[in-house]
Structure formats: C-alpha cells, structure tokens
Amino acid sequence: xxxxxxxxxxxxxxxxxxxxxxxxxxxxxxxxxxxxxxxxxxxxxxxxxxxxxxxxxxxxxxxxxxxxxxxxxxxxxxxxxxxxxxxxxxxxxxxxxxxxxxxxxxxxxxxxxxxxxxxxxxxxxxxxxxxxxxxxxxxxxxxxxxxxxxxxxxxxxxxxxxxxxxxxxxxxxxxxxxxxxxxxxxxxxxxxxxxxxxxxxxxxxxxxxxxxxxxxxxxxxxxxxxxxxxxxxxxxxxxxxxxxxxxxxxxxxxxxxxxxxxxxxxxxxxxxxxxxxxxxxxxxxxxxxxxxxxxxxxxxxxxxxxxxxxxxxxxxxxxxxx
Amino acid sequence: xxxxxxxxxxxxxxxxxxxxxxxxxxxxxxxxxxxxxxxxxxxxxxxxxxxxxxxxxxxxxxxxxxxxxxxxxxxxxxxxxxxxxxxxxxxxxxxxxxxxxxxxxxxxxxxxxxxxxxxxxxxxxxxxxxxxxxxxxxxxxxxxxxxxxxxxxxxxxxxxxxxxxxxxxxxxxxxxxxxxxxxxxxxxxxxxxxxxxxxxxxxxxxxxxxxxxxxxx
Numbered sequence: 001x002x003x004x005x006x007x008x009x010x011x012x013x014x015x016x017x018x019x020x021x022x023x024x025x026x027x028x029x030x031x032x033x034x035x036x037x038x039x040x041x042x043x044x045x046x047x048x049x050x051x052x053x054x055x056x057x058x059x060x061x062x063x064x065x066x067x068x069x070x071x072x073x074x075x076x077x078x079x080x081x082x083x084x085x086x087x088x089x090x091x092x093x094x095x096x097x098x099x100x101x102x103x104x105x106x107x108x109x110x111x112x113x114x115x116x117x118x119x120x121x122x123x124x125x126x127x128x129x130x131x132x133x134x135x136x137x138x139x140x141x142x143x144x145x146x147x148x149x150x151x152x153x154x155x156x157x158x159x160x161x162x163x164x165x166x167x168x169x170x171x172x173x174x175x176x177x178x179x180x181x182x183x184x185x186x187x188x189x190x191x192x193x194x195x196x197x198x199x200x201x202x203x204x205x206x207x208x209x210x211x212x213x214x215x216x217x218x219x220x221x222x223x224x225x226x227x228x229x230x231x232x233x234x235x236x237x238x239x240x241x242x243x244x245x246x247x248x249x250x251x252x253x254x255x256x257x258x259x260x261x262x263x264x265x266x267x268x269x270x271x272x273x274x275x276x277x278x279x280x281x282x283x284x285x286x287x288x289x290x291x292x293x294x295x296x297x298x299x300x301x302x303x304x305x306x307x308x309x310x311x312x313x314x315x316x317x318x319x320x321x322x
Numbered sequence: 323x324x325x326x327x328x329x330x331x332x333x334x335x336x337x338x339x340x341x342x343x344x345x346x347x348x349x350x351x352x353x354x355x356x357x358x359x360x361x362x363x364x365x366x367x368x369x370x371x372x373x374x375x376x377x378x379x380x381x382x383x384x385x386x387x388x389x390x391x392x393x394x395x396x397x398x399x400x401x402x403x404x405x406x407x408x409x410x411x412x413x414x415x416x417x418x419x420x421x422x423x424x425x426x427x428x429x430x431x432x433x434x435x436x437x438x439x440x441x442x443x444x445x446x447x448x449x450x451x452x453x454x455x456x457x458x459x460x461x462x463x464x465x466x467x468x469x470x471x472x473x474x475x476x477x478x479x480x481x482x483x484x485x486x487x488x489x490x491x492x493x494x495x496x497x498x499x500x501x502x503x504x505x506x507x508x509x510x511x512x513x514x515x516x517x518x519x520x521x522x523x524x525x526x527x528x529x530x531x532x533x534x535x536x537x538x539x
Binding site: 088112218284 | 337338339340381382383384385386387388390391393394397426427428429474475476477505
C-alpha cells in the first residue's frame with residue numbers, strides 16, 4: 001500500500017472550456033484520477049452573458065466585482081486543488097472568488113495558449129494569495145515537474161513533464177518497452193511513446209523525427225493541443241520535453257547534457273551563441289549538434305542547470321561550468 | 323431541399339475531441355438520404371463559425387486547440403462523406419495538392435482538397451511529406467491546371483520555394499498555376515517564391531482556383 005505524506009486523497013475540482021479541457025479531464029480520469037475529481041464544470045463567456053442579459057459592456061465590469069458574476073448554477077463541492085483548463089482569458093477574474101467558494105487550497109492554471117492566460121494574471125495571483133490560496137501557471141502544462149505546494153506536487157507526481165522508463169533490446173538498437181512514469185496532462189506523451197515501441201533507435205536523427213512526428217500527430221488519439229505560433233511555439237517546447245524524456249530514459253544525450261558538453265568544450269560561451277548551436281533552426285534535425293527545437297526550452301534548461309548548480313551565468317551573459 | 327443549419331449543434335459536434343459525434347452525425351444524415359454536399363456545407367458553416375470566433379480581435383471566442391480539434395473532425399467527416407459525393411460530368415479543372423516534405427500535417431490540405439472536389443474540381447491528393455521529385459513527376463504525368471502546396475510548420479515552408487524552382491528548371495512552371503497555403507505561409511512569402519496565389523483559408527483558396535479557371539465565386 002502506498003504511503004502518503006499529507007495528501008491522503010486529494011479532491012480536485014475542474015473548471016474547463018472546450019476540447020483542450022475535455023481531453024485533459026478524460027486523460028486524468030482514465031489514468032487513475034477519476035475518484036479524485038469531485039466535479040468538472042464547463043465555463044464559457046456565453047454563460048455569464050446569458051445570466052446577465054440586460055448588462056451592456058459586461059466584460060468591462062467583471063473585474064470590478066467578480067463575485068457578482070460567478071455562475072449561478074455552479075455546484076459547490078469542497079476541493080483541495082482547483083484545476084483551471086482553457087477558460088477564456090476574460091473569465092480569469094472569476095477564479096479567485098470561485099476558488100475561495102470551493103475551499104481550494106491551491107489552483108493550477110496552465111497556459112497552453114496565450115489566449116488562455118488570464119487577462120490580469122498578476123491580479124489573479126494577488127487575489128488568490130490574499131485569500132491564502134497558492135497558484136501556479138505552468139506554461140505549457142507539461143512543464144510542471146514539482147511544486148512547493150503539496151497538492152500541486154501530488155498532482156505533478158502523475159502528470160506534468162513527461163518521464164519514462166524505457167527498455168532497449170540487448171544490442172541497444174531497438175526500443176522494446178516503454179513505461180510511463182509521468183504522463184503529460186493531455187495524454188500525448190503516453191500516446192506518442194507507445195508508437196516508439198519496436199522503433200530502431202541507433203539513428204538518432206530518424207528517432208528524433210519519429211518522436212516529433214508522433215508528438216505533433218494531429219491524427220493521434222491524444223495529441224498536443226498547445227499553441228504552435230512561431231512567436232510562441234509551446235507545442236514545439238512540449239515536443240522538446242517529450243524528446244528529452246525519451247532520450248533520458250534510453251540513456252542518450254539529453255539537451256541539458258549537450259549544453260554542459262558544449263560549455264565544457266568552450267570553457268566559457270555566450271548564451272546566445274550556445275543557443276545558435278543547440279537550437280539551430282526549428283525542425284532542422286540534420287545538424288547533429290542540435291538538441292532542442294524551441295528557444296524557450298533552451299532558456300528553461302539553462303535556468304534549471306544554473307539552479308541545480310551545474311553551470312554559472314556571468315554578468316555579461318556567458319556560461320561556464322560551476 | 324437544404325435544411326436550416328443548427329450552428330450551435332454543428333459547432334458542438336466539431337469541437338468533440340473524441341470524434342464520435344461527427345461520425346454519428348455524418349452516418350445519421352447519410353442514412354436519412356441527405357445530400358452529401360449539404361452535410362459538407364453544414365459542417366463548413368460550423369467550421370467557419372469557429373474560424374470567425376478565433377479571428378475576432380475584440381473578443382476571441384475560440385482558441386488554437388478548438389481549430390485543431392474541429393479541423394480533425396472535419397477530416398473525419400470528409401472520409402465518411404467523400405465516397406458518396408457524385409462527380410460532376412465535366413470538371414472545372416484539375417488540381418494536385420500535397421503537404422510539403424518535412425511536414426506531416428494533413429487536415430488543412432485535406433479540407434482544401436474536399437472543398438475543391440465539392441466545387442467541381444478533379445483533385446489528386448499526394449498526401450503529406452511530399453518531396454519535390456514526386457511533385458514534379460505528378461505534374462508532368464497528370465498535367466494539372468493547378469498545383470497546391472501546404473505547410474503548417476515554419477521550418478518546412480522553404481521547401482515550397484525548392485519545388486517552384488524545380489518546376490522552372492524542368493520547364494513546367496508555365497504549364498501550371500501554383501497556389502500555397504497553410505498556417506505558416508503568408509502572402510508575402512507567396513510573392514517572394516513567385517507562387518501565383520496565396521490561399522488565406524480553404525474558401526479563399528477555392529476562390530483563387532476558380533479564378534485561375536475563369537470562374538467567379
């Protein structure tokens with residue numbers, strides 16, 4: 001029987017909108033979280049507009065008095081963690097009073113699309129903190145790995161940044177078995193990783209192509225629904241996390257290891273110059289030096305390496321080993 | 323007679339991430355004897371509604387994920403409805419379409435193909451991840467009026483330029499109009515690579531193809 005430290009059976013309430021939310025709910029429920037979900041409520045702007053038909057310019061008033069605009073038919077069931085999935089940015093102001101009403105101790109508010117980010121993110125954070133409620137805004141959702149909040153941390157043990165255990169054949173040429181340690185919330189990581197079983201892994205370029213093709217495969221049962229705009233390529237970033245999880249589990253060089261290797265080779269290297277080597281052009285996997293596809297992933301990995309004490313960033317934006 | 327479209331219901335069907343509602347809807351309508359073109363038109367209106375909600379700058383009602391799921395469901399509908407579409411006696415023109423090499427995104431191109439088909443074009447769909455050799459081979463063999471290329475990824479659009487240059491090298495460029503589209507493509511890029519047209523969306527692409535053939539829409 002598993003031991004729990006402080007979170008015997010977490011209660012999760014979900015506020016969602018559209019297929020982005022539905023896909024995550026479906027994945028959580030099918031991966032053992034069904035009995036933790038106390039309710040899932042679809043919240044769309046139309047709902048609030050319908051409840052206040054006589055009010056003009058309603059969206060310029062909501063932020064002033066959000067309690068007044070909470071949906072009237074919202075079932076109030078107490079929860080520990082409130083998950084906010086893909087609701088309209090203008091509905092973000094409703095989250096603090098809503099979380100309080102539901103007794104939530106923490107709010108997990110992922111941003112997989114800039115249009116899903118609350119219009120006044122700082123206010124939402126301040127309002128929640130004023131009520132003693134912790135909030136995290138992982139961007140994208142599959143960035144989530146751990147948290148100082150016990151409820152979010154409990155959630156992140158099962159869902160967030162993908163993590164696998166992978167068995168190769170005895171010659172280390174073919175992927176033979178994949179075990180999901182932590183799935184991406186959308187389920188795209190488990191869905192795509194199943195397609196890697198029996199795939200040859202000697203040719204790293206072919207493997208990376210397969211990994212990204214499966215991750216971005218819009219025909220898959222569960223696929224990544226994150227934004228893919230060139231300005232904010234969250235889907236590509238999610239693809240990087242997936243690729244590195246596979247590489248780590250296979251014992252291949254991850255992006256972080258490639259970064260450390262280059263820093264060691266140069267002794268000291270400018271962050272932007274290193275980015276040109278490690279990221280190169282999006283999608284161009286012909287370059288063997290390339291290790292990840294999105295600038296955002298690269299900067300995140302640098303921050304994590306600095307935080308882990310593996311590397312040091314100088315005042316003139318250069319990196320050297322710690 | 324064409325029945326009135328319940329847009330709210332159609333949008334709900336298109337946004338079902340599991341894709342079961344779209345299958346049930348198409349099967350039910352076909353069994354009721356509804357004209358496949360009417361089914362496709364109703365779904366297209368729903369897709370258009372989502373597209374308008376996405377593009378609404380003042381109050382964006384739909385997100386990228388909604389576009390992706392509705393596009394995927396439209397593709398499922400195309401697969402169900404396509405075999406029941408009747409061919410027009412004389413085609414308005416012949417079009418070859420394909421998603422360029424390095425890109426495996428199929429939905430936008432598939433919807434464009436079915437839009438052309440349902441408007442009287444003969445369409446040869448080369449699928450996804452199509453290399454320039456295959457584009458050239460098919461243009462030479464099938465002698466199409468129009469070549470349509472699609473790309474969703476910014477990293478793959480440059481391949482379109484290679485195809486256009488290869489058409490020139492093989493003396494095929496003057497024989498075929500080139501239209502490009504897809505999320506990563508812009509009008510400016512189309513001009514830069516000397517394509518004949520840029521399709522902002524499937525309807526815009528259809529209008530350009532009709533115009534190439536001397537029809538108005």
